[in-house]
Amino acid sequence: MSVDLNCIRAAHERIRPYVKRTPVLTSSRLDEASGASLFFKCENFQKIGAFKARGATNAVFSLDDATARRGVATHSSGNHGAAVARAAKLRGIPSQIVMPSNSAKVKVRAVESYGAQIVFCEPTEAAREAACAEVIKKTGATLIHSFENEDVMAGQGTAAVELLEDIADLDLVMCPVGGGGLLSGTAVAVKSMRPKIKTIATEPENVDDAAQSFRAGRLIQTEKKFTIADGLRTNVGAPNFALIQRYVDDIVTVSEEAIVSAMRTIWETMKIIVEPSAAVPYAAITDCKIDVAGKRVGIILTGGNVDLGALPWSL
Secondary structure, eight states, X not given: OOOOHHXXXXXXXXXXXXXXXXXXXXXXXXXXXXXXXXXXXEGGGXXXXXXHHHHHHHHHHHSOHHHHHTOEEEEOSSHHHHHHHHHHHHHTOOXXXXXXXXXXXXXXXXXXXXXXXXXXXXXXXXXXXXXXXXXXXXXXXEEOOSSSOHHHHHHHTHHHHHHHHHSOSOSEEEEEOSSSHHHHHHHHHHHHHOTTSXXXXXXXXXXXXXXXXXXXXXXXXXXXXXXXXXXXXXXXXXXXXXXXXXXXXXXXXXXXXXXXXXXXXXXXXXXXXXXXXXXXXXXXXXXXXXXXXXXXXXXXXXXXOOOTTSOXXXX
């Protein structure tokens, strides 16, 4: 199976009872500043506060009953972990979430609130994978990977389906890229529904493996430096990259300063809370990394889970 529009539409039906159809908001001030018409798909209002609810719910509810009874497991620094825990609770099955020891407290509390069993590990990709493999060996749980899972990708693509159903005649759709679950689902949905719309991904300069891979035409793994957009630190997945190569028009990168500034502008102007990763597409506009003048632009605001005790402009 590969992810196509049929999978995404099936996912949309499957998850409909369990997720929100989030609103699309606009701002005349941000339109004026950018010289474009911007349409923000507000996944910060989604269940668990992020688009991850879509993919995780689709993956958990796609399992057959016998498999589901053994439970599900994943490793995640936050939003995906909470999304899997919530979906498992809705389905009445156990969940085991491996989290790095330095995960934001707000994200740990969210995972706990859904009754998941948390296993903490060292904050490295290798430690996360090893701890998760150990949990699966012990429990027989099914791994719900945060992006290298076709049911997850299909679920994430449902946000773009709603955006295109709600807003006519977009010229381009923008979303951030980390592991590539959202981007691959979004790009497949957009190109299948409206082939003329461009899909452009955005990424922090400090963690630009997807942009490097896109330019080189092959998967490049990079050492991860710090970025305030912690949800985007992951290297892009191989199955995701195959879809990105086929369906995505461009990937641009933005500075840390631009991300903080974009996040603050959205808070102040639109009066909504977005996390740093969600501000990355708007940062590409304010940083002039992409020409949007006169265009109609859909932007997926990916989430709003922020540690309010550590806001970047008050440190």
